[in-house]
Amino acid sequence: MSSPGADQAAQWFAAQYASAPEGVWHAPGRANLIGEHTDYNDGFVLPFALDRGTFAAAAPHQDAVLELTSRQAAGRGAGAAGRVEIPLDSLAPGSVTGWAAYPAGVVWALREAGYPVPGARVAVDSDLPQGAGLSSSAALECAVALALTELAGLDVARQELAAIARRAENDFVGVPTGIMDQSAALLCQAGHALLLDCRSGEADSVPLNPARSGLTLVIIDTRARHALTESGYGARHIECEEAARALGVRTLREVAGLESLAALTDPVLRRRARHVITENQRVLETAALLRQGQVDGIGRLLNESHASLRDDFEISWPEADVAVDAAVGAGALGARMMGGGFGGSVIALLPQDGAAVHEAVRAAFRGRGWPDPGFLNAPPSSSARRLR
Numbered sequence: 541m542s543s544p545g546a547d548q549a550a551q552w553f554a555a556q557y558a559s560a561p562e563g564v565w566h567a568p569g570r571a572n573l574i575g576e577h578t579d580y581n582d583g584f585v586l587p588f589a590l591d592r593g594t595f596a597a598a599a600p601h602q603d604a605v606l607e608l609t610s611r612q613a614a615g616r617g618a619g620a621a622g623r624v625e626i627p628l629d630s631l632a633p634g635s636v637t638g639w640a641a642y643p644a645g646v647v648w649a650l651r652e653a654g655y656p657v658p659g660a661r662v663a664v665d666s667d668l669p670q671g672a673g674l675s676s677s678a679a680l681e682c683a684v685a686l687a688l689t690e691l692a693g694l695d696v697a698r699q700e701l702a703a704i705a706r707r708a709e710n711d712f713v714g715v716p717t718g719i720m721d722q723s724a725a726l727l728c729q730a731g732h733a734l735l736l737d738c739r740s741g742e743a744d745s746v747p748l749n750p751a752r753s754g755l756t757l758v759i760i761d762t763r764a765r766h767a768l769t770e771s772g773y774g775a776r777h778i779e780c781e782e783a784a785r786a787l788g789v790r791t792l793r794e795v796a797g798l799e800s801l802a803a804l805t806d807p808v809l810r811r812r813a814r815h816v817i818t819e820n821q822r823v824l825e826t827a828a829l830l831r832q833g834q835v836d837g838i839g840r841l842l843n844e845s846h847a848s849l850r851d852d853f854e855i856s857w858p859e860a861d862v863a864v865d866a867a868v869g870a871g872a873l874g875a876r877m878m879g880g881g882f883g884g885s886v887i888a889l890l891p892q893d894g895a896a897v898h899e900a901v902r903a904a905f906r907g908r909g910w911p912d913p914g915f916l917n918a919p920p921s922s923s924a925r926r927l928r
């Protein structure tokens with residue numbers, strides 16, 4: 541099934557390479573309902589796929605070369621940077637920078653994993669806002685991973701593909717993220733969130749139909765931009781490892797309960813660990829409520845998650861706190877910052893007519909002289925697939 545986005549990506553490919561692509565693949569961005577900074581602690585997450593994402597139009601290359609072009613990079617006036625050509629045998633961590641490092645990293649990671657993908661031409665297009673905390677990088681990685689493996693006739697299980705895409709980000713691009721975003725891009729089902737146990741890899745689809753309860757999930761783009769490579773994301777990862785080490789466990793998932801945290805003498809590490817432990821609990825409670833069809837019951841857990849990320853994990857940012865307070869004050873059932881932190885988006889659960897909430901958040905931003913936030917409806921959508 542084609543789509544206007546897929547057709548546009550195919551046209552972009554044709555304009556760049558003067559030939560038609562063999563196919564167009566799509567991977568969605570993600571929202572995370574709840575479960576933040578738990579993935580790299582072997583914990584639980586509950587993301588769902590957005591109805592926006594990244595398109596990769598692709599065709600085999602006769603040489604062992606990866607040719608890449610991005611409509612967004614070209615649009616940013618990147619000129620030649622919108623177009624990149626990389627010999628496959630020169631691929632090594634650190635050898636490619638900027639947006640092209642993500643697709644190049646995928647090719648590197650596939651080959652490292654023993655999947656000898658040949659040369660290819662790939663034209664990338666996206667309708668995801670970048671830096672908004674909606675996992676545009678994972679969408680790019682996963683669209684390219686799916687395109688290249690399918691072009692090569694390789695059948696790679698989706699969970700393995702997610703691990704390969706994560707490796708591209710961790711070891712090629714150099715950002716120490718967890719497995720949530722790539723798993724969401726590759727495993728989510730429409731009308732469902734994905735309950736993922738990041739320790740065992742067990743993945744369960746949990747029904748998520750806010751409309752059936754007269755509700756709607758909205759992403760509020762606070763316009764404050766983050767870059768995971770520059771933010772305190774890596775610092776939090778290290779603190780969690782330190783906390784686990786001090787408690788004598790491999791990861792914070794192994795901590796028996798909040799009582800055990802008394803053994804942590806450093807108050808900062810104690811707060812970081814408390815966030816992770818309570819957040820895991822909230823994910824499981826949220827999933828249980830959703831399984832009972834009680835979407836309206838999860839608002840409280842979203843609010844608690846935000847407080848924990850703000851006060852214990854200390855990764856919220858002023859625009860997120862203002863958006864959450866204004867949204868809840870105007871009738872949202874719950875709201876929380878989403879993603880890695882320090883910028884990006886808030887997710888909010890609203891009554892279906894959320895006009896009052898939109899207006900309240902907008903007014904709160906204007907009152908502070910901030911640019912208007914963006915509002916994006918977020919119906920739980922499907923994972924990556926071939927579109928044409």
Ligand code: GLA
Pocket residue numbers: 575576577578579580675717718719720721879880881
């Ligand atoms: C980013 C990372 C994920 C996850 C979240 C925080 O999105 O890519 O792996 O750690 O932050 O929950």
